[in-house]
Amino acid sequence: MSRKHSVFDDVLSEFSAEAPAADRAGTRFLNRQARVGDRLSGEVEEKTLRRIDPAKARMWVRHNRAYELLTEDNCRDLIDGIRAQGRQEFPAIVRRTGDADMPYEVVCGARRHFAVTWLRANNYPQMTYLIEVRDLTDEEAFRLADIENRDREDISDFERARDYLNALGSYYGGSQKDMAGRLEVSTTWLSRYLQLARLPSEIVEAFPSIRDLKESHARQLKPHLGRPEEYEAILAEARSIAAEEGRPDAAAVMTRLRGAVAPSKPKAKTGQVYRRAREESGITVRQRGSKVTIEFGTNLSRDGLEAALQNYLKDRFG
Numbered sequence: 001m002s003r004k005h006s007v008f009d010d011v012l013s014e015f016s017a018e019a020p021a022a023d024r025a026g027t028r029f030l031n032r033q034a035r036v037g038d039r040l041s042g043e044v045e046e047k048t049l050r051r052i053d054p055a056k057a058r059m060w061v062r063h064n065r066a067y068e069l070l071t072e073d074n075c076r077d078l079i080d081g082i083r084a085q086g087r088q089e090f091p092a093i094v095r096r097t098g099d100a101d102m103p104y105e106v107v108c109g110a111r112r113h114f115a116v117t118w119l120r121a122n123n124y125p126q127m128t129y130l131i132e133v134r135d136l137t138d139e140e141a142f143r144l145a146d147i148e149n150r151d152r153e154d155i156s157d158f159e160r161a162r163d164y165l166n167a168l169g170s171y172y173g174g175s176q177k178d179m180a181g182r183l184e185v186s187t188t189w190l191s192r193y194l195q196l197a198r199l200p201s202e203i204v205e206a207f208p209s210i211r212d213l214k215e216s217h218a219r220q221l222k223p224h225l226g227r228p229e230e231y232e233a234i235l236a237e238a239r240s241i242a243a244e245e246g247r248p249d250a251a252a253v254m255t256r257l258r259g260a261v262a263p264s265k266p267k268a269k270t271g272q273v274y275r276r277a278r279e280e281s282g283i284t285v286r287q288r289g290s291k292v293t294i295e296f297g298t299n300l301s302r303d304g305l306e307a308a309l310q311n312y313l314k315d316r317f318g
Contacts, residue, residue: 049091051128054117057094057104062138062170064145064163065155069211070114078115083124088112091132093144104131107141108148139171139182146183156211157196158204164190165197195222203257206238212250221257230261271295274315276307283308 092109
C-alpha cells in the first residue's frame with residue numbers, strides 16, 4: 001500500500017471523534033481530495049506529516065475561511081473531539097513560506113488551527129498541530145481548499161462566494177466557464193455564488209454576520225437590484241438596518257429589504273353612497289370589475305330605497 005493511501009486510511013478515524021455529524025461528507029472529501037491530489041501532483045507522492053506549534057503557521061492570505069469569526073462556541077465540536085482523542089489526527093494542508101519565524105501557511109485547516117491553539121492556551125499545552133506539507137501553486141491551493149470545504153456546513157455561503165470571486169479574477173482571467181470546469185461544477189451553480197459575493201456592501205452590513213448571509217438571499221434580491229429605483233430603495237433600507245442598535249436576524253432583514261420594494265396594496269374601495277336624505281342610511285354601490293354590488297340595510301323604507309336607487313341610476317346613466 002502506498003504512503004498516500006495509508007495516510008488517508010489512518011485519518012478516517014478522526015471523523016468519528018472530531019466531526020461525528022459529518023462522516024459521509026468527510027468520506028466524500030477524502031475520496032475527492034485523493035483524486036485531486038493526484039491530478040495536482042501528476043503522480044502519487046510521499047506526504048510529509050509533522051506536528052508543530054500552531055504559532056509557527058499563519059493563515060494563507062487567500063484562505064477561504066474568515067479566521068476572525070472562529071470562536072470557542074463554533075469550534076466546540078472540534079475542540080471536544082481533539083481533546084477526547086488526545087491529539088489532532090486529520091492533518092491540515094500547509095505550504096512553506098520561506099520565513100524562519102513563521103515557516104508555514106495554512107491552506108486547509110483553519111478550524112483545526114484554532115482548536116489546537118485554544119487547547120494549548122487552556123490547560124493542554126502538549127497539543128500539537130498536525131500538518132501535511134505540500135508544494136502547491138496558488139490556483140492548486142485554492143482548488144484544494146474548495147474541495148475540503150465544499151461539503152462542510154461550518155463555512156458560510158458568503159465566505160465561499162467571496163473566495164470564488166477573488167479566484168475568478170486571480171486564476172481564471174474572469175472566465176466563469178473555465179473556473180466552473182476546473183472546479184467540476186456547473187456555471188449556473190457558480191454564478192449564484194458570484195452573485196452573492198457581488199452584493200453591495202450596504203446589504204452585507206445589514207445582516208448580523210456574514211455567516212447569516214445565504215446564496216438564496218442574493219437570488220431573491222437579484223430581480224430588484226436590476227431596477228434603479230428598487231436598487232436605491234433596498235440600499236436605503238439596508239443602511240437604516242445597519243444603523244440600528246439591535247440588529248434583526250437574517251429572516252427579518254430579508255423581510256424588510258423586500259418590503260422596501262413591495263408593491264403597495266390598493267386600498268379597499270368603500271363604495272359610493274346614495275340616499276334620499278342625509279339622515280337615512282341609503283344604499284352603498286361597489287363596482288368590482290364588471291360586477292356591481294348594491295347594499296342596503298333591512299330597516300331602509302321602500303320610499304327611501306326607491307329614491308336612493310333613482311339617484312344611483314341618474315348618476316350612472318345621466
